[in-house]
Every structure is written in structure tokens, then in C-alpha cells.
Amino acid sequence: MEIFRGALYGFQVALEPINLLYCFVGVFIGTLVGVLPGLGPAAAIALLLPSTYAASPVAAIIMLAGIYYGAMYGGSTTSILVNIPGEAASVVTCLDGHAMARQGRAGAALGIAAFGSFIAGTLSVVVLTFLAPFLARVTLSFGPPEYFALMVLGLTLLTYFARESMVKALMMAAVGLLCGTVGQDTISGRFRFAFGIRTLEDGLGLIPVIMGLFGVSEVLLNLERREETKEIFAPPTRGLLPTRDDWRSSAMPILRGSALGFFLGILPGAGAIIASFASYAVEKRASKHPERFGTGAIEGVAGPEAANNAAAGGAFIPLLTLGIPANAVMAILLGALMIHGLQPGPLLVKQAPDVFWGIITSMYIGNAMLLVLNLPLIPLWARLLRVPYTIMFPFILLFCLIGAYSVGNNVGDGIVMWGFGIVGYLLKKFDYEGAPLILAMVIGPMMEEALRQSLILSTGSFAVFATRPISAGFLLASALLLLLPLVRRSIRISDM
């Protein structure tokens, strides 16, 4: 019954007027970020993090979390009305969502996307409510070797889910680990890769790096794409409530999408994007009429939209129970918790129950707000989408500049952002992904500490990772994941 007491306490926290306000601001900005193409939740949260320094930790995290799952709602609107994904996790919604809009069924598509998101979001928070405290108790017994092995597994999973080549994803993880070592070594106090530069001595700031990789580089790439004449469908004013037929065909896709999304959300690197694609593939296979997919099948909207929202909920599991981020957004939330003086991980539920339960329960409230907010605001979003990119991009860049500068009121952080903007731009040109780099950069210092502590504990023997059953299991799983693609390839070669 501990969980019910916790949840009740969480509601008391989340329902305080100030926290309600922050939750509202979060989901509103999140929807906006989701609607606008070219600005993702990671960059937006990095941008707004400095503005929460004055707020209480609970309020700050509630707002930043709201931006994340709010973006999942907003992304579908742009996909359906304009055929451009407002947010990466809504790419697949373009296929059937926009096709439905062409047939004059934009209302049904928007409606089922919103309801599907709400149902999935709520279901995933319910599971989170029960699972997180339980897992936190299990992981309490983890020592440095278990943590190290778990982080190895996390990074491996991340590269396993890479859309491009796995070798390149592993390389990005290695680069990220190296980026994480920049600055003062916590154990010996020596400076590494700092070259006497003040900004580097403090280590690479997560916020400038993320704004460079996901904000600036995105703008640079968008500038090169020719501005296509966008055809924006007039937002429907009625017919947003799905009919009984719509519900009948969408109920199972929403449930399947929720389960799939939640599970994939927990895994590092998989996240909302993979979840939406996986759900689309599953629905197409499960359908009796797979040929309808791509021509306006409502299942193709309901499933993926449910999946990306459920994934957003699942992603909180590793953060709240282990203190390990599952994606770039969680990495910033981890940073935010630490800035507010909290240590994410198994102890969070004991040390800061108001934050732990407040965040979780605020997501019930946030999801309800989003459902109420989203449908009436669609005309407003549609008008916003008519603002040309040529007017919008200077302001996106300006916000990035101000954001990076205001982290520590120094130009050095801005230069770091600038540098990583160019790096991110080149990475995309050369078909690398930025996500493994960011995660490895955040996990890197934790991993290094765990590794060095483990070796000190075991007096220099790597056997410590094999003799402890949990860490051995994690490492075995990582080895399998790394070998699997090789095995599959050699089978394919022998077939030829």
C-alpha cells in the first residue's frame, strides 16, 4: 500500500497551484515545440532549463517533463496537416495521417491521435507508478560493478537500435565517452583535454553541447533544404471526436502501441522514434488489409501515436530508478535534477519523495491537460505553421545563443555550442547519429567512476564483473547484442 500512499502524496504535490501552473506551461510549450518543425524537445528543454533555476526542484522538473511528453502530442498535428513531421517521433504519422487529411478526414486523424496519445500516456504512467518504486528497491543493492555492467548494456542497446550502421553508432559512443572525460578528473584532480582553457576545465557543458548538436545543426541543415511550398490543410472545426467505427479499428492498435512503446521507451536508445516505427510495422502485419496502410488507415495513426507517448513515460523508469538516462531528453532532466541538488537513482524515492512522486503524478494531470488543450488549439497551431521558416530560424538561433550564454554567463559555453553545431551538421552529412554521442557523454563520467571503483574494490581484477551474477548477466547480454549482427551477416553470406 506504500505505492498508494506515495501516489496520494504525489497528487498533493502536483496539485499545488504553482506546480499546476508549471505543468501547464510545460505541456503548452511542449505542444508548441512538437508542432514546430525544426525544433525538437531536447533542444527546447536545454533552452528552458536555465529559466527554471529560480523555481523549486519539483516545479522545474514537472515543467521540463511536460515539454517532453507535450511534444509527442504536438508532433502529430503537423504530420497530419502539413505532411512534415513536427517532431522526429511523428515521422510515421505522416504516412496515414496526411493521407486521411487528403480524404477530408483530418478531424478523425487529429482526434484519434490525441485520444490515442492520452490513453497511452496515462497507461504508461500507471505502469510507471507501480514499477518505479519496485525497481528502485531492487537497484538499491547495485554496487559499482553492477552499475558499470548496466551502463555497458545501455550503451550497447543504444548502438543496437541505431538506424544507420552499428559501427558508426559505436564510434559515436566512443567519441561521447571521450567528450565526457574533458575537464577535471574527479578521482585524481588532474585536468584532461582542457589545454588551459577555462571553459574546458569545467568540462563540456551538457546544455551547450545539446543545443549545438540538436538545435544549431538542425537549422543549418534546414537552410540547405529548398523551402517547399507547404500545403496546409485547413484545420477542421468539427468531427474531431472519433466515431464508433474509428474506435473499433483503433482500440487494439492503441493498446498494442502502448505496451510496445512503454517497453521500448525503457531501453536506452530505442525511445519514441523507434517505438512509433515498430508500432506501425506491427499494425501493418496484424491488419487484415495491410494494403490500406499508407492510403489513410486510422490504425496507422492510432498505433504509432500511442507508442511514442507510452515511450515518453517508459523513458522515466531508468532515470528515476537508476539515475541513468535512456535518451537525450532524459540526459538533460538528469542534469536538471543534479543542478537542483538531487541525486537521481534508487535513493531518490527516499531522499526526495516529493520530487519522485510529484513528477509521476504530474504526468496524469499533464496528459489530461493536453487532451483538453490540444483539440481546441489546433486552429492556432495551423496558423502558426504558416509562418515561414525564413522568419523563424533567426529566432531559433538567437534563443540557442542566449540559452548557451546564460548557463554560466560566459561566452565560452556559446563557443562550445557553436563548435558542436558544426560537428552536428557534419555528422548528419556523413551519416552519423548524434544521440549515442550525447548519452555516452553523460554516462561516461559515471561509467568511468564505476569502473575505477570496481577495480579498486577488486584490487585490480576484472573477474569482479564475471563473478557477480547481475553484472555478469548484463555483460553477457551486451556481448550477445554486439555479436548478433555479425552472426546474422555470416548466415546471410553463407546463404548466397
Place this chain on the structure above:
Amino acid sequence: MSRDLVSGVFWLAVAIFAAVQGLALKLGSLHHPGPGFFPFWGGVVLGLLSVVLIVGSFRRGVVGSRLRPESSKSLVVIGALLAYLLLLESLGFVAVTFLFLLLLFRLERRSWTFSAVSAGAGAFASYVMFQLWLKTQLPTGPFGF
């Protein structure tokens, strides 16, 4: 040359640099791994992966899209961002922001009047929002704002 070859060689160079730096920082022993332990092995792993990529690039041959930027716009923007950061503390937030926005609007071939008015409004609005409302400490220039 294929893109994998170019990027593979680049990362190989980074890897060698990291490993050398790691060695200089002292690897320590396995009992007490030193500060160079992680950078060194990180560099070694990155280097091995780069070699895998480089070898693979010869087998696959030249594939992929064009590398050259489709327009010089991105270069101008990269330059403008750097100029903004370098001038920020001497000219002050409002002046630099105005010039930055003016340049970017002109880059998109908006008229001078439109660009100047929007840049002015943008600089003013962001000053009100960040300096006065959110209380961000933005640098002031010789003009006092």
C-alpha cells in the same frame, strides 16, 4: 573518396590523439587506474572502429549523396553565430542581436525595411523577455543596454 573513408580517417586521428593524451596522463595500474586510463582505452576502441569503417569503405566503394553544401547560407550562418559570440560582451546584447537578426533576414532576401523593423522588434522583445522578465544577466554594451 567515399564519405566513410574521409570520416574514418578523421576519427582515427582523433583516436590517436586521445590515446596519446591518455598515455601522457598516466594509465595507472589496474589496482589504481589513473586519469589517463579511460581516455587511452576510449581512444583505442575508437581507433579500432575507425579502422573497421575505413576497411569497409574500400569494399563498398563510393556511395551516398553530395557533400558540398547546397548553398553558402550555412557558412554565413556559422560565421554570424561566431561573430555574435565574439562581439557580445563588447557591443552589448541589444546591439549585437539587432545586427545578427538584420543579417539573417537580409540573407533570406527580405527587404531592408522589413529586416530592420523585425530585427529591431526582435532585439527589443528578447531584451524584455530575457533581461527584464526572466532576469537573465545579459551583457550590456557601451550604450548602457
